[in-house]
Amino acid sequence: MLSPMLASFLPLLLLCRISSCQYSSDQCSWKGSGLTHEGHTRDVEQVYLRCSQGSLEWLYPTGAIIINLRPNTVSPAAARLSVCIKPSRDSSGTNIYLDRNGQLRLLLREQDQAEGKVHCFGIREGALFIEAVPRTDISRRITAFQYELVSDRLRAEAQSPGAPCQPCTDAEMLLAVCTNDFVARGIITNVGQEEEHSSVSVEISRLYRQKTHVFVSGGVRVRSWTGSIKMPKQCKVKSGEGEFLFTGTVRFGEAWMGCAPRYKDFLRLYHEAQQQGTNPCHVDTD
Secondary structure, three states, rough: OOOOHHHHHHHHHHHHHHOOOOOOOOOOOOOHHHHHHHOOOOEEEEEEEOEEEEEEEEEEOOOOOEEEEEEOOOOOHHHHHEEEEOOOOOOOOOOEEEOOOOOEEEEEEEEHHHOOOOOEEEEEHHHHEEOOOOOOOOOOEEEEEEEEEEEHHHHHHOOOOOOOOEEEEHHHHHHHHHHEEEEEEEEEEEEEEEOOOEEEEEEEEEEEOOOOOOEEEEOOOOOOOOEEEEEEHHHHHOOOOOEEEEEEEEEEOOOEOOOEEEHHHHHHHHHHHHHHOOOOOOOOOO
């Protein structure tokens, strides 16, 4: 059942779609304040974001905003994208719904946002309708989250990074080197246990690719990098067990482990595929 305040927004929501509403000037991220809505607590503002990743920060939420995620692509594949959002652990002051043609479905309650967990939905499931929770005081509250667009194939993985470990097949290893967000050769220096996952500290001797700077250079004169890769607790791993080829994805600025064969095993597999002409891409192994 919708709250009285939310029910009162629906006629305004339809009116806002017809009339000219406010737009975000930033194509990727939006930052605003409910203080600019003082005296207009029933206003609904439309925001359009067109990037594959970005963020939202709404200070002193009042009224409601609608976040329309419209990637800058005309490819039919865009309809098969999913949206993943990760609330900040101090996010509060709103409830978040999915809005499809005026039909609202609760996605995140205010109290759930502090968990900081990733929530995903199909881009065709609707826009984000973010409703301020009525307050009698003016204490500081901020609704904040990051968002990323991912393929439907990666949606379950992004939402449940703690899925049980499955060894990669030879074909998956070769493909991971060509398509993953990071590919690096190195050793494991430490394994730490966090609440929901393990954190693997690594020292990289050869960095083939990284989507974002998850591995930090040791300096101009030092050809090495260091960083941390997250992985499910079920994946038993120890430090000091030889050299590996690390591959994986970057989710909300954090590296998550994918295939990680021993480097000598990868070399054998790669050279065999090279002789057979089945390599999906070239890797400089010198």
